[in-house]
Amino acid sequence: MNEYQRQAYLDALGMEQYVPRWLMPHAPMPTACELPVVEPPSAAPAVAREPAAERVPAETPRPVADFLNDMREPAKPTRREAPPEPEKVAAAEPPAERIEPFTLSIWRSPLPILVVDARQPRAAMPTDRLLRNLLQALAPHDSQRVSEEVLPWPLVNHKAVRLTADDARAELSTWLETELTNRPVRHLLLMGESAARFLLPEDKPYDEVLWQSLSLPPFDMPTLVAPSLLEILRNPDLKRPLWAAVQPWLPMDVPAS
Helix, strand or coil, X not given: CCHHHHHHHHHHHCCCCCCCCCCCCCCCCCCCCCCXXXXXXXXXXXXXXXXXXXXXXXXXXXXXXXXXXXXXXXXXXXXCCCCCCCCCCCCCCCCCCECCCEEXXXXXCCCCEEEEEEECCXXXXXXXXXXXXXXXXXXXCCHHHCEEEEEEECCCCCCCCCCEHHHHHHHHHHHHHHHHHHCCCCEEEEECHHHHHHHCCCCCCHHHHCCCEEEECCCCEEEEEECCHXXXXXXHHHHHHHHHHCHHHCCCCCCCC
């Protein structure tokens, strides 16, 4: 279990810290950590005294005439040494790109589809009506069982979360693993750049996989990437390619409740 998953569990349980005191069933037996043996410091060896330096006899003073002769002679040009070249400083790695917090809408329904949509809270557009109509067109079902969950990121308010793209992918990957374990589905619909960018691998940018069906590793989940519900409402011409993209999912059976 990685640190993000552990923090997510503790945050959901309302616990700040957890230290196990009993051995859980079927858990491996703990092993004591072998600490290195620290040897006591030995006595410092005695420092031998250096013999006193011999006194250098004073030089015999030179006559004044010798100094005058030295002054009359032209000074020899001294060779000017080139300044040392400055050491090349290794280029530091650029800091990781910091991203702003965002919000996703998680749509669940009786259909075996999980919809993750890039949400804009201040848009005030009927995105729920558009999605309900799409799901109803895929297969008739009880529309009262369609629900939305607002998922803000970061999921865990912890100092280990640095608000980078790698942190967002790690957290959302842990969330998706838990979601698919609790509510298995057969299809995943990622709508909008925020949903696709942080749930897909880094080598699959949103612009290149738009309208494509691919398998989401490591879950081996058939995944379709589409524009967000808000983008479709603002540009109704996107409804036609969206409907064409979901045709491979038909016919769709509604699991018994």
